[in-house]
Amino acid sequence: MTIEPPAPPEKVDDLRWDDDRASTLGSYALELFRELLTKLPSLPVSRRWKEVGVPKRLALEVPDGPTSMDAIKRHLRELVFELSMYPGHPRFMAFITGPGTIPGVIGDFVAAFLNQNVGGYRLAPAATEIERFVTNFFAKEFGLPEGAGGILCSGGAMANFIGLKAMRDAKAGFRVRTEGVAAGTPMAIYASVEVHDVVTRAADMLGMGSESVRKIPVDAQRRMRMESLVDRIHHDKQAGVRPVCVVGSAGTVSTGSIDPLDAIADVCAQNELWFHVDGAYGALGVLADELRPLFRGLGRADSIAFDPHKWLYVPHSAGCVVLRDPQKLKDAFSLAPSYVKEDKARTGHGDDYHTMGPQFSRGFQALKVWLSLLAHGRRAYGKRIGHDVALARYMGERVDAHPELEQFGKGPLSICCFRYVPKEGVPEGLRRDTYLDALSERLMTELQLDGRVYCSNAVVDGRAVLRACIVNFRTEASDVDALLDVTVELGRKVHAEMRAA
Numbered sequence: 001m002t003i004e005p006p007a008p009p010e011k012v013d014d015l016r017w018d019d020d021r022a023s024t025l026g027s028y029a030l031e032l033f034r035e036l037l038t039k040l041p042s043l044p045v046s047r048r049w050k051e052v053g054v055p056k057r058l059a060l061e062v063p064d065g066p067t068s069m070d071a072i073k074r075h076l077r078e079l080v081f082e083l084s085m086y087p088g089h090p091r092f093m094a095f096i097t098g099p100g101t102i103p104g105v106i107g108d109f110v111a112a113f114l115n116q117n118v119g120g121y122r123l124a125p126a127a128t129e130i131e132r133f134v135t136n137f138f139a140k141e142f143g144l145p146e147g148a149g150g151i152l153c154s155g156g157a158m159a160n161f162i163g164l165k166a167m168r169d170a171k172a173g174f175r176v177r178t179e180g181v182a183a184g185t186p187m188a189i190y191a192s193v194e195v196h197d198v199v200t201r202a203a204d205m206l207g208m209g210s211e212s213v214r215k216i217p218v219d220a221q222r223r224m225r226m227e228s229l230v231d232r233i234h235h236d237k238q239a240g241v242r243p244v245c246v247v248g249s250a251g252t253v254s255t256g257s258i259d260p261l262d263a264i265a266d267v268c269a270q271n272e273l274w275f276h277v278d279g280a281y282g283a284l285g286v287l288a289d290e291l292r293p294l295f296r297g298l299g300r301a302d303s304i305a306f307d308p309h310k311w312l313y314v315p316h317s318a319g320c321v322v323l324r325d326p327q328k329l330k331d332a333f334s335l336a337p338s339y340v341k342e343d344k345a346r347t348g349h350g351d352d353y354h355t356m357g358p359q360f361s362r363g364f365q366a367l368k369v370w371l372s373l374l375a376h377g378r379r380a381y382g383k384r385i386g387h388d389v390a391l392a393r394y395m396g397e398r399v400d401a402h403p404e405l406e407q408f409g410k411g412p413l414s415i416c417c418f419r420y421v422p423k424e425g426v427p428e429g430l431r432r433d434t435y436l437d438a439l440s441e442r443l444m445t446e447l448q449l450d451g452r453v454y455c456s457n458a459v460v461d462g463r464a465v466l467r468a469c470i471v472n473f474r475t476e477a478s479d480v481d482a483l484l485d486v487t488v489e490l491g492r493k494v495h496a497e498m499r500a501a
C-alpha cells in the first residue's frame with residue numbers, strides 16, 4: 001500500500017511587500033524626515049494637546065483588509081507635523097532629553113531592517129561586536145581600566161538598576177540570587193539627597209527596599225557631604241546593617257552638581273563598598289576636555305550608568321552601564337535555558353548579551369550610537385557639549401542682569417534654574433517664597449502650553465523654580481534669549497492673573 005504525500009499548504013504572502021511598495025513608503029518616511037528638518041525651527045515646540053484632540057485624531061479603526069498607501073501617508077504626515085512635540089526643536093530645553101542625531105535616526109532605520117536579536121551572538125554577530133566597541137569606548141573615556149565594559153539598555157533608570165543589581169549580588173556575601181534578600185543581613189546604599197529617584201526605585205526593585213538608600217545631606221554646591229557619609233556608614237555598622245554601596249551623582253537632575261567622586265572612591269576603598277556612579281546626565285561631559293577635571297575619580301568607579309540619549313544626543317532610547325569588571329554582570333544575570341545551548345568551542349562565537357542584563361531578546365541599539373560617534377568624531381562631541389555648558393552660563397548671566405528674573409542653584413554643567421519675580425514685588429500679606437513658588441509652578445505650565453519655547457521645573461533649596469537644561473545641538477544664544485523673553489512676557493501675565501484672583 002502506498003501512502004499519498006500530503007498536499008503542502010498554499011502560500012500566504014499578505015505580509016510580504018514587493019520592492020516598489022516598500023520603497024514607496026520608505027521614501028515617503030524619508031521625505032517627511034527631510035521636511036521636518038527644514039521646518040523644525042518654524043514649528044511650535046509643543047501644542048495644547050487637549051485642544052488638538054490627539055486621541056480622537058489618531059484612533060483609526062484597525063481594518064480587516066489593508067489600509068491604502070495614501071491613507072497611511074496622510075496618517076504619518078499628521079503624526080509628524082500636527083500631533084507630536086519636538087525635543088529636537090532648537091527651543092526645547094526641558095528635562096534632560098537629547099534632540100536625536102541625524103546618523104542616529106539612520107542607524108535606527110538600518111537596525112530595524114536588519115532586525116538583529118542582540119541577545120545571542122549567533123543571531124547578531126556584528127551587532128554584538130559593535131555593542132562591545134561602543135561600551136568599551138565609553139569605559140575607556142571614563143578612565144576605567146582595560147577589560148572594563150558593559151551593556152546598552154533603555155535609559156538611565158535601567159542602567160542604574162543593572163549596575164546596582166550587579167552590586168547587590170557581588171556584595172551580599174551570600175547566595176542572594178537564589179535565597180533572596182530576606183536570607184541575609186539588611187544592606188544599605190548611600191546617595192546624596194539630590195540623587196535621582198530612579199536609584200531609590202532600583203533598590204525597591206532589588207528587594208532591598210527604598211529606605212535602604214540613605215540620603216546624605218549636601219553642601220552649598222549640592223554635593224554629597226563626606227563627613228555625613230562617613231558618619232552614616234559608621235552608624236549603620238553599629239546598628240547591624242551592612243553598608244554595601246555609595247552612589248555618586250555625576251550631574252544631578254536638578255542643578256547638574258557633581259559629587260566629590262574621588263573622595264567617595266576613597267571612602268568606598270576604606271570600607272570595601274561598591275562605588276556606583278549615576279552619570280545618566282553628566283558623565284558624557286568627559287568628552288569635553290575643559291569639563292573632564294570636574295569628573296576626577298570617575299575612573300575609580302565599579303559601575304557607571306549614563307545615557308547616550310542625553311548628552312550624546314542620539315534618538316531614544318539608549319542608556320548604558322559600564323563596569324570595571326563586566327564579569328559581575330554575568331554573575332548577576334546569567335541563565336542558561338536548555339533551548340539556547342551552543343558549543344562555543346566549535347563556533348568560536350563571543351559572549352551572548354542575554355547573559356549580561358535583564359533582557360533576553362534585545363534590539364540593535366548600539367548602531368545609532370556607533371554611527372553617531374563615527375559620523376561626528378570625538379572632537380565634535382567635546383566641542384558641542386562644551387558649547388551647551390557655555391550657553392547655560394550665558395543664560396545665567398542674562399538672568400542675573402534682568403530685574404524680573406532670579407537665578408537659583410548655579411551648577412557646573414548645562415542647567416540653568418531661575419524664576420520670574422514681579423518688579424513690584426509680591427502682593428501684600430503673602431509670603432514671598434510661597435507666592436513665588438506658586439507663580440513658578442503656574443508659569444511652567446503656561447510656558448509648556450504656549451509652545452513657543454519649552455523648559456521644565458525643579459525644586460532647588462526647597463523653592464519651586466524653572467529649569468532649562470541644554471543638551472541640544474540645535475540650541476543657540478537666540479533660543480536662550482527667546483526662552484527668557486517669553487518667560488518674562490508670560491510671567492507678567494500669570495502674575496497679573498494671580499494678583500487679580
Ligand SMILES: Cc1ncc(COP(=O)(O)O)c(C=O)c1O
Pocket residue numbers: 095096154155156157158196198251252253278279280281307319
Ligand atoms: C541624573 C539622572 N539619573 C537618572 C535619570 C533617568 O534616566 P532615564 O530617563 O534615561 O531613564 C535621569 C533623567 O533625567 C537623570 O538626570
